[in-house]
Amino acid sequence: MPKIAMNVPVVEMDGDEMTRVLWGWIKELLIEPFVDLKTEYYDLGLVNRDATDDAVTVASAEATKKWGVAVKCATITPNAQRVEEYGLKKMWKSPNGTIRRILDGTVFRAPILVNGIMPYVPGWTKPIVLARHAYGDIYNSVEAAVEAGQTAYLVVEDGEGRELSRQVVHKFTSPGIVQGVHNVDESIASFARSCFNYGLEHKLPVWFGAKDTISKTYDHRFKDIFNDIYASEYAQKFEEAGIYFLYTLIDDVVARVMRSNGGILWACKNYDGDVMSDMVATAYGSLGLMRSVLVSPDGKYEFEAAHGTVTRHYYRHLKGEETSTNSVATIWAWTGALAKRGELDGNAALTDYAKRLERATLQTIEEGNMTGDLIPLFRREGVTPVKLSSRAFLEEIAKKL
Numbered sequence: 001m002p003k004i005a006m007n008v009p010v011v012e013m014d015g016d017e018m019t020r021v022l023w024g025w026i027k028e029l030l031i032e033p034f035v036d037l038k039t040e041y042y043d044l045g046l047v048n049r050d051a052t053d054d055a056v057t058v059a060s061a062e063a064t065k066k067w068g069v070a071v072k073c074a075t076i077t078p079n080a081q082r083v084e085e086y087g088l089k090k091m092w093k094s095p096n097g098t099i100r101r102i103l104d105g106t107v108f109r110a111p112i113l114v115n116g117i118m119p120y121v122p123g124w125t126k127p128i129v130l131a132r133h134a135y136g137d138i139y140n141s142v143e144a145a146v147e148a149g150q151t152a153y154l155v156v157e158d159g160e161g162r163e164l165s166r167q168v169v170h171k172f173t174s175p176g177i178v179q180g181v182h183n184v185d186e187s188i189a190s191f192a193r194s195c196f197n198y199g200l201e202h203k204l205p206v207w208f209g210a211k212d213t214i215s216k217t218y219d220h221r222f223k224d225i226f227n228d229i230y231a232s233e234y235a236q237k238f239e240e241a242g243i244y245f246l247y248t249l250i251d252d253v254v255a256r257v258m259r260s261n262g263g264i265l266w267a268c269k270n271y272d273g274d275v276m277s278d279m280v281a282t283a284y285g286s287l288g289l290m291r292s293v294l295v296s297p298d299g300k301y302e303f304e305a306a307h308g309t310v311t312r313h314y315y316r317h318l319k320g321e322e323t324s325t326n327s328v329a330t331i332w333a334w335t336g337a338l339a340k341r342g343e344l345d346g347n348a349a350l351t352d353y354a355k356r357l358e359r360a361t362l363q364t365i366e367e368g369n370m371t372g373d374l375i376p377l378f379r380r381e382g383v384t385p386v387k388l389s390s391r392a393f394l395e396e397i398a399k400k401l
């Protein structure tokens with residue numbers, strides 16, 4: 001067959017460790033034989049981030065703004081141990097954080113459902129897409145330890161430093177702790193718009209919960225911004241699309257999510273999203289089946305897997321041992337990016353190829369060929385699951401494709 005042509009490149013962000021190995025194999029076995037792949041390549045592997053003083057990360061995010069679609073491999077976020085391991089010039093910031101800041105994006109995570117892999121919550125037959133507001137609250141807080149007899153205040157000044165208000169947080173009669181958190185309307189508003197846009201694009205109802213009954217100014221502002229933007233910009237479009245927006249208390253949202261069949265976009269405040277995304281991912285089976293996309297308010301997309309670089313498998317791989325690392329979420333990063341490229345460029349053949357690759361991957365697992373992490377989760381009449389190595393799994397998909 002002639003290879004499928006691409007007119008516009010995707011921004012390719014290469015990464016680290018085991019996922020970097022899978023990255024190369026996915027391209028070699030599943031993409032390049034079928035697609036005349038056009039990418040603008042950025043090496044976000046830690047070695048090159050260090051060599052470029054992290055300029056490569058910024059450049060890759062700028063390229064995403066230019067071209068509109070990126071695909072990213074998992075990358076190491078350095079800690080003290082990594083600084084030593086790689087002899088780094090400094091402890092570079094999380095590339096995902098840097099890219100998110102530049103694109104002002106929201107991260108949407110969704111499970112990949114496979115016949116034979118049952119979610120721990122049996123009612124969840126459709127995916128729950130989780131959106132996390134990735135700005136502010138406790139993640140940009142100031143905190144202090146306080147001794148008995150001390151008093152903590154919440155003080156607000158105007159631009160000239162004149163005091164506008166002063167509230168007692170607490171007069172401490174015994175030792176304790178105090179915390180100051182903030183958020184900004186603009187960030188909440190762009191989060192709300194990103195969620196409503198995603199809901200419309202994927203025909204998913206949007207649920208959002210906060211604790212406005214207790215937090216009458218702070219959480220209430222989140223509620224007001226979501227409700228106002230929905231009413232003025234989205235209500236009609238949602239009605240036409242046959243979907244809806246639900247705001248209710250966060251505890252009520254949790255109860256409703258548990259009882260639901262999935263098929264919703266769950267918008268979460270920063271902390272709720274941090275915690276609930278791990279719960280939702282686990283409940284659907286495996287971190288290796290969680291896909292993730294960063295969407296900016298002006299419609300730029302960066303597709304990736306939700307998991308990390310799978311370090312433990314990589315060290316075994318380096319010793320020449322065979323690994324059985326799940327590449328499904330990384331395949332979905334590629335299919336997400338190529339399908340989106342096809343959609344934006346009117347390149348139906350490319351979008352069709354991406355869907356075929358997804359189907360071939362699902363069928364491979366459904367017929368019993370999978371990586372080790374999925375074996376204990378797999379139950380299907382008459383099918384005995386077989387554990388394949390990282391590369392053999394990809395070769396099996398290639399045959400089917």
Ligand code: NAP
Nearest residue numbers: 074075076077287288306307308309310311312325326373
């Ligand atoms: P991880 O790479 O997600 O792996 C944690 C464990 O989960 C693995 O050891 C493995 O368990 C299992 N696992 C995760 N993905 C798997 C897959 N695709 N197939 C099979 N098993 C999988 O998390 P981590 O070990 O905490 O972090 C490693 C590095 O990744 C860190 O340097 C971190 O900074 C980075 N990271 C990057 C991203 C990102 O770029 N988006 C996200 C998270 C972490 P077993 O060992 O039991 O098989």
Ligand code: MG
Nearest residue numbers: 274275277278
């Ligand atoms: Mg978390």
